[in-house]
Amino acid sequence: MKIAIFSDNFYPELSGIADSIILLARELAKLNHEINFYVPNYQPKDYQALNLVNSELELGPKIKIKRLFSLPARFISDYSRIVIPMPWRWLFNNFKPDIIHTQLFFGVGLEALAAAKLNKVPLIGTNHTAILEFVKLMP
Numbered sequence: 001m002k003i004a005i006f007s008d009n010f011y012p013e014l015s016g017i018a019d020s021i022i023l024l025a026r027e028l029a030k031l032n033h034e035i036n037f038y039v040p041n042y043q044p045k046d047y048q049a050l051n052l053v054n055s056e057l058e059l060g061p062k063i064k065i066k067r068l069f070s071l072p073a074r075f076i077s078d079y080s081r082i083v084i085p086m087p088w089r090w091l092f093n094n095f096k097p098d099i100i101h102t103q104l105f106f107g108v109g110l111e112a113l114a115a116a117k118l119n120k121v122p123l124i125g126t127n128h129t130a131i132l133e134f135v136k137l138m139p
Contacts, residue, residue, distance in 0.1 A: 002096065003035045004036050042079070100112050
């Protein structure tokens with residue numbers, strides 16, 4: 001099965017979401033599934049702020065990481081990013097998932113919704129954040 005996993009949080013950003021979905025992808029790959037992550041593109045200074053090497057994670061041959069255009073989300077943290085949804089990119093994407101799993105409902109979650117509709121595939125979602133707590137972070 002081909003699985004697309006969308007998240008606004010990913011390496012190098014340190015988060016339980018990133019840890020969880022990387023572990024999920026590794027286990028799915030062991031079952032012979034093909035996984036593509038769609039996650040923010042971080043800037044070199046984001047890696048530097050976390051004292052990490054600016055290089056892509058190597059998760060194995062069945063897991064690919066696709067970085068999406070993103071902007072700083074400094075209202076969350078010094079290195080958080082938010083993906084600007086660009087649904088038209090799915091008209092030209094050659095990875096045709098059997099299912100899409102989005103981790104958040106904002107930013108990349110909207111792109112996941114568009115990708116599911118354009119590809120006519122099921123969309124499932126996991127909300128990792130208590131909404132009322134998230135609202136407290138908004139400017």
